[in-house]
Amino acid sequence: MRRGDNNTALFRVWTLGALTIERRIGPDDWKVVPEHEWGSTSTYAKYTRSLLGLLLTYHQRTVTKTTILHRLWATMNSETALHRATSKLRAILTPAGQQSLLSTRERFALPDQAFIWVDADAAEAMINAAEMPGVGSSDRIPLLEAALALFQRGTYLEHEDGIWCLGRRGELERLASRCHHWLADAYLATGNEKAAEQLANALLRHDPLNERAIIVLLQALYRQGFPREALQTYQQAKSLYERNTLPFPAHIDTVYQKLLRDEDREPYEVNQSKRQVQETKENSIQAHERYTESQKALLQAGTFSLDTPSAEQAELEWTITSSLPFFLKHVISQHTSLDLVHFRERFLTILHLHRTSTAQQTLQELSRDIHSLEQYVRHIQAEELSPLREIIYSNALLAAKIAKDQNDYILAYAYAYHAIRFASASSNDALLAVAHYLRGCVSLEWGLFGSSPHDMLKRIGESITDYQHVLKLAQESETVHAQLRGLTMLQLSRAQGALARVMPSIPINVALDLADEATNMIARQPLENPQTCLLMTGTLSGLHQGGYHLMRASIWNMIGVPEQAIIELSHLQRLQTQTYARDETRSQAWSILTFAEALLRLGEYPEALRKTKDALVTCQAIHSLQNITMITQIYQHFLTSSYGNKAEVREIGDMLYEWYGKTIFPSTASHETRA
Structure with missing residues (x-):
């Protein structure tokens, strides 16, 4: 089968673009599920598609009935809509002579890729495989090409407008952007400048100010022997930035000046150098990860000190030093500008992720970048240190914030302490x-x-x-x-x-x-x-x-003065400017929770409960465990109040237990006592 398909799958679901299901009718043959099977009317067909989309969007493709009703049909006759959608989807997902793959016993659930192959999950898996340590550029290219082919089909669940799908949609859009950039880098690294040029041009058609695509295009043109076209591209980019009253990125200018000095003319030499740098990074990753875990354990035990090297730290330093080729300093001095574009862009991407949704899966990337850049600091000239130090410091701050949002205070403290040491060294x-x-x-x-x-x-x-x-x-x-x-x-x-x-x-x-x-x-x-x-x-x-x-x-x-808290929050609500932007999801959730806490203290239980539920739905979408902990404390206050036996309070508990289980409840018994 094509595009990373699984040989055992009975159904194939296309979520990128129009939502479509295909049934297997032969070893390599598939048939699209016709429209009439989705529902007798367009409205009922939309119900069925929404239910399928929600199931595929949630973790492990599992959702409770309460969540489905709240997410899809909170303002209508939800039981009827759910019954119709469930009936149709169960029938669609019933292979010939077998039971339906849709389970509705305790929760609504669908099986994994082995039975129901989903394009978005396949694309994500291929990108993860391409970025595994030890995977070379030549092996990375077919994986990234296959993933890109899937992403080019369209937007995730393009006909859905519910909040529940926005997080996954944004995540996949960011993955698609990374896939474009990583594939262009891989083409350059393997000497396929023509393919890199084509991909860079495709990126620039969508975003003419894409700094990284401009740099790739400059290098691809120059290496192919088109210095005049490279010059035109450089001048056009500079003019475009000026027309948009934007400062021209210094790293584009730096890369172009190096091209003019013929430092990047020989493709073979450059590609060999890049491969050596990549090998150096990959050889030290495993030692770095062991060191990070050691740091965390020692800090938890109260014996961690970055000032006194441990055995693990010594091992890390030895691994790095022994794996550096003798010409690393020369290679880094040639490629620092290009690498900095990559590091800076990844930092900005992760920063945007943390600000608007969730960046919890990026901590390892930040840790690797900090490690890689710290090795560069040892081998470059003093005048080039400033931008490197800024990125290292920024990554440490951002990593501390992300770890804190995960309730991993030990790791957050370690990153913050790392930032303190780095700032101290910089005076x-x-x-x-x-x-x-x-x-x-x-x-x-x-x-x-x-x-x-x-x-x-x-x-x-x-x-x-x-x-x-x-x-x-x-x-x-x-x-x-x-x-x-x-x-x-x-x-x-x-x-x-x-x-x-x-x-x-x-x-x-x-x-x-x-x-x-x-x-x-x-x-x-x-x-x-x-x-x-x-x-x-x-x-x-x-x-x-x-x-x-x-x-x-x-x-x-x-x-303990909630009346004054309500006054402050009323001032906040009246503000039209100088407040949090709509995409600062964590700050918005914190304001809702602060309001709920004040209302709870004043005994205004219905409104406090409504705000708590709103905050829970918001925080679940961004996986903010720090805010979830606050919600759990508010929920526990509800349980001890005169309102604690209300069905609405039990619903909050059910949602918390379903989504977070023993992460927040110390035992199943503590959950069951609520009923």
Whole structure:
């Protein structure tokens, strides 16, 4: 069969483009399921397609009835719609002489690729296989070509407009973009400049400002002996950036100047050098992964120190050193600009993923990039260090934020500590302040949501120490951003409020005074984009008016004054500008949860429950375990309230248990006692 098909599959489902099912009618023969089998009317056929799409989108192709009704038919006669769709889909997925592949016993479920082959899952599997360590460019190309052929069929579930499919759709669109770029790189690495040129041109037709495609096209043209066309491409790109009033990327100019100096003229020599660099990276990956796990274990045990090399660290250093070819310094100096484009682009992609959906599967990529770039730092000239250090530092900050969102506070702390060490070595007070702020945030959340009562005070105390260090740096250096100072005051106020809640001897007015003082820092020294915000404040949006009110609401909830929290949140709702963008999903979810917590404390249970459910659906889509932990705490408060026996509360518990199980419930018994 074609396109990565599985020889055992009984059905083939095309989700990229129009949703289509094909039945196997012979060893290599397939027949499309006709339209009339989907439903007697177009509306009923759409119900059936939506049910199939939802099942294929969810993890392990398994969904509960409650989730199906909520996601697909929350505003209509859902039972009737579900009955019709289930009946049709069961009939469609019944092989001749066998039982239907659609199971509806405890949950609605479909079998895996061995029985129902899905194009999107096949494309993702091929890309993952292509990026496995040790896979060379020549082996990578057929996998990426097959995946690209699938992606070119169209958008994932293109006729669906429900929120439930947007996360998977965005994930696949990003995979398709990476597939294009990685395939172009592989073509260049194997000397197939013509194919690289064609792919770069295809990318530029969709996005004429695609920096990486421009660089690939320049190299492909020059290597084929078309320097005049390379010059025209360079000039056209520069003109296009100028017409759009955008700064021309320096790395494009750097690559072109190197081409002019004939440093990239010999294809064989260049390809050999690139292969040696790739081998060096791959040879050190396994040692690096062992080292990362060792770091985590030692940190958990309280004995981890990056200042004293361990046996594992020594092994890592030996592996790297022994695998470096004698000419690595020369190779890196030639290809740093091109590699930096790759690293910078991947960082921006992961940053966008974390901001808008989920980037939890990218931590290994960030870790590898940090490792690879740190090896470059040892072998390049001092004047080239600045952009490398910025990317390493940015990756460490972003990795800490992603790990914190996973509730993996140990790993988040390790990344934040790595950022502190790197900033200290760079003697940059602004970067050092941001790294301490982020580590303080990790410690505070660790104390509030991830620690035993015994450890909670210790973690919160550590966060206060980091926040105070940031404020000290801000007093001593003008390079520390004003918004970071304001954010630190608010977080320090929140930490002190948390201590005051369990230690009545601590005066609450100290925390409130700090929050008031932060008012002067709102929107000071405006920041242009999420990347700049991360580097200068450790957040993705800085301190704006909306964020200020949300932080104050959280502080009021922390010290047990929900009435004031509602007032702050009302200010937030009235704001038309200077608040969180629609795609800042985690921040939006946090504002909903803060509102729900205040309403719960005031005894306004129905509205608090509605907001909790909205936040749960949002957080489930982005797999934010940090926010899910907050939702679980709110749910447990519901259970102990007079509203705890309501069916709506049990539904929240069912959704939490279905989606997260023992991740949040310590035992099955604790879940069953709710009923």
